Amino acid sequence: MKKIINYLFIPLLLLVVVSACSDEQDFDQARDLDVITDATGPVLYLESTEDLINASPVISQNINFDGFNSELFSDRVISGSLTFQIENSTSKQLDIRVIFLNEAGSPLDVLNFSTAEAPPIDIIDEEIFYGTAAGKSIDIIKSTSSLQVIFTNNSGSTSVSSLPDPKLIFRSSASFKLRVIE
Amino acid sequence: MRLRNIFIIVLLFGCFFVNSQNKQLLYDFNEVPQALLLNPGMKTSFKWYAGVPLISGFSFQAGSSGLKSNDLFANDGVDFNTKFREKVIYGMDFSDELSGTYQVELLNIGFRSKNNEDIFYSFGAYNEGDAIGYFFKDYALLAYEGNTNNLNKKFDLNHLKTRGEILNVYHFGINKKISNELTMGFRAKVYSSLLNFTSTKNKGYFVTTQGDDNLLESTLEADVEIKTSGVFELKDIIDDDSQANGAAISSVLGKRALLGGNLGVGFDLGFTYNIDERTVFTGSLIDVGFIYHSKDVRTYSVKGFASTEGLEVRLPEDLNSTEDQWRTFVDDLEDLVPYEEGSDNYITFRPTKFYTSIRRDFGKEIESKEACYCTSTSGGNNRGRVYKNSYGAQLYAINRPRGPQAALSAFYQHRLGNVMSLKTTYTIDKFSYTNIGLGASLQAGPVNMYLMADNLIGYSNLANSKYASVQFGLNIISWGKK
Numbered sequence: 001m002k003k004i005i006n007y008l009f010i011p012l013l014l015l016v017v018v019s020a021c022s023d024e025q026d027f028d029q030a031r032d033l034d035v036i037t038d039a040t041g042p043v044l045y046l047e048s049t050e051d052l053i054n055a056s057p058v059i060s061q062n063i064n065f066d067g068f069n070s071e072l073f074s075d076r077v078i079s080g081s082l083t084f085q086i087e088n089s090t091s092k093q094l095d096i097r098v099i100f101l102n103e104a105g106s107p108l109d110v111l112n113f114s115t116a117e118a119p120p121i122d123i124i125d126e127e128i129f130y131g132t133a134a135g136k137s138i139d140i141i142k143s144t145s146s147l148q149v150i151f152t153n154n155s156g157s158t159s160v161s162s163l164p165d166p167k168l169i170f171r172s173s174a175s176f177k178l179r180v181i182e
Numbered sequence: 183m184r185l186r187n188i189f190i191i192v193l194l195f196g197c198f199f200v201n202s203q204n205k206q207l208l209y210d211f212n213e214v215p216q217a218l219l220l221n222p223g224m225k226t227s228f229k230w231y232a233g234v235p236l237i238s239g240f241s242f243q244a245g246s247s248g249l250k251s252n253d254l255f256a257n258d259g260v261d262f263n264t265k266f267r268e269k270v271i272y273g274m275d276f277s278d279e280l281s282g283t284y285q286v287e288l289l290n291i292g293f294r295s296k297n298n299e300d301i302f303y304s305f306g307a308y309n310e311g312d313a314i315g316y317f318f319k320d321y322a323l324l325a326y327e328g329n330t331n332n333l334n335k336k337f338d339l340n341h342l343k344t345r346g347e348i349l350n351v352y353h354f355g356i357n358k359k360i361s362n363e364l365t366m367g368f369r370a371k372v373y374s375s376l377l378n379f380t381s382t383k384n385k386g387y388f389v390t391t392q393g394d395d396n397l398l399e400s401t402l403e404a405d406v407e408i409k410t411s412g413v414f415e416l417k418d419i420i421d422d423d424s425q426a427n428g429a430a431i432s433s434v435l436g437k438r439a440l441l442g443g444n445l446g447v448g449f450d451l452g453f454t455y456n457i458d459e460r461t462v463f464t465g466s467l468i469d470v471g472f473i474y475h476s477k478d479v480r481t482y483s484v485k486g487f488a489s490t491e492g493l494e495v496r497l498p499e500d501l502n503s504t505e506d507q508w509r510t511f512v513d514d515l516e517d518l519v520p521y522e523e524g525s526d527n528y529i530t531f532r533p534t535k536f537y538t539s540i541r542r543d544f545g546k547e548i549e550s551k552e553a554c555y556c557t558s559t560s561g562g563n564n565r566g567r568v569y570k571n572s573y574g575a576q577l578y579a580i581n582r583p584r585g586p587q588a589a590l591s592a593f594y595q596h597r598l599g600n601v602m603s604l605k606t607t608y609t610i611d612k613f614s615y616t617n618i619g620l621g622a623s624l625q626a627g628p629v630n631m632y633l634m635a636d637n638l639i640g641y642s643n644l645a646n647s648k649y650a651s652v653q654f655g656l657n658i659i660s661w662g663k664k
Contacts, residue, residue: 022644025255029262038330042492045396052498063495064508085397172492173397180325 035181043172050090050166074142079131080176088115091159099148206591207621207634221466222367223452229660230293239287243651248278281314300359313346339386347378373446377412382583396491407483411475446473469532486519545570
């Protein structure tokens with residue numbers, strides 16, 4: 001009897017191993033995985049001296065910006081926003097126009113800002129949404145290839161700010177939802 | 183779609199192929215010749231043995247320190263994304279280990295010296311696959327959450343730590359009874375690597391902070407490198423439609439297996455010491471060695487430091503500039519943190535393992551056959567006596583990219599004459615506190631067979647288990663007087 005048990009032990013252990021149980025698994029549900037990330041970063045910093053603004057009533061600067069229409073970004077972006085901050089320490093009332101241009105140079109969107117003369121330093125904060133229900137079309141962002149920034153001086157060419165190192169500063173950052181895995 | 187598949191495969195790899203390489207059931211299991219591969223200084227009483235090619239020793243271990251299959255794939259009606267977020271992204275830590283191993287013996291032969299019966303030789307070859315990866319927590323967090331709500335958080339690039347290889351090992355060991363108390367052993371090894379990848383010394387971080395001039399500043403400090411050998415020749419074959427992939431791959435792998443791969447050398451050391459008639463102390467060091475990779479080598483690196491507040495335009499300096507500011511901006515960043523591919527030779531060290539045990543024999547004495555070197559004399563002490571029962575403790579440690587990893591086992595072994603031996607272990611390590619294993623060795627005439635299974639509780643529901651392992655083998659062991 002003992003011998004029989006001895007010889008049966010390994011087959012029994014084998015039986016335990018091969019007859020192991022498992023809860024039902026549904027591996028197909030992995031197809032539902034959807035990963036959307038919130039990415040943020042700086043975009044454009046632009047500054048101009050008061051001397052230049054005095055010298056030229058309208059300043060226009062074209063800036064090539066292919067960050068948004070690169071496939072890595074444009075194929076994955078869903079929605080997001082651009083945040084702008086304009087800081088004016090010059091003695092000028094200025095109108096600022098930002099034009100989003102596509103690869104052919106055609107305008108896709110125009111943003112207008114207006115800033116009062118200093119002192120005190122005038123700071124404008126604005127966030128523009130894209131791809132959301134109340135926002136603008138995300139296609140504007142996807143197709144943007146360059147930006148045109150235009151400053152228009154409405155305060156003549158002689159006044160000088162009493163603040164040290166007077167400038168118009170244009171700051172911006174972007175925050176977008178990107179589909180990483182679909 | 184493709185990215186998702188890769189992501190899932192990486193997770194499945196982690197889910198099903200995680201283990202610590204510990205063979206606590208086989209260690210010091212004197213009746214089984216393969217135990218000599220875990221301690222070349224094990225006390226042996228074989229006259230000779232020959233493993234049955236390809237099935238003399240097979241081991242496979244699977245488990246996970248971070249995930250169970252049920253956590254993600256249970257058919258429970260819970261949204262997969264919810265489970266993924268809770269169990270993977272926020273449920274796993276960067277110290278959670280994703281690793282795996284298998285071993286298949288190709289040849290294993292042992293024989294006692296004709297001139298000195300205190301010396302036992304063994305030699306053979308086995309194929310082994312081994313891989314480890316730690317959960318790349320901060321990379322996953324950056325991909326999942328992004329940096330918008332993580333300003334000032336440094337995403338640690340060190341979280342990428344992985345290595346793996348498939349290799350053939352050729353070995354020759356000498357086991358010598360130095361005295362009645364002490365047996366020592368040494369095994370020389372030649373490694374022939376079929377393929378290898380390693381990325382274990384990464385440093386750096388990515389962080390987004392408030393800018394000095396602009397609203398935000400992004401900073402990347404990177405020292406990340408991935409080295410591979412033996413991968414791209416196979417990839418080229420797979421990509422080449424002009425030839426049959428299967429035959430060409432077999433040919434390449436066959437050459438590499440037969441010492442045509444990247445070669446290395448190493449050794450094992452071990453001893454068994456009888457403290458008294460019933461108390462035995464053992465220890466061994468396995469796979470102290472390295473492999474020099476010089477064939478089919480590719481390395482990829484990203485090294486440097488860059489900090490940016492975006493595109494900068496300063497007027498009047500940049501007024502009406504004809505320069506492509508975006509191109510310059512991107513080029514500058516790539517110069518600061520260049521991505522480079524190379525083919526520099528490199529060295530990898532084998533994951534060295536350490537075992538030690540203390541064993542106490544008790545119960546009735548079993549008739550010893552040491553004098554005739556018949557079959558095994560399990561648990562033989564300094565006088566060649568074998569007892570029905572043994573108990574003791576074993577400590578195991580392995581050298582890992584994040585430092586040594588240990589496991590502690592208590593065991594009980596029961597012998598049914600010289601025919602059968604049973605061993606049970608209880609092991610605690612970072613994977614489990616409920617790991618109970620059972621092993622058996624049966625001697626039927628000259629045929630020895632063994633079967634060992636770990637974490638038996640997990641077999642009741644594999645999907646809810648973090649660890650399982652099986653080892654089995656078939657040997658022919660000498661029988662009859664010398």
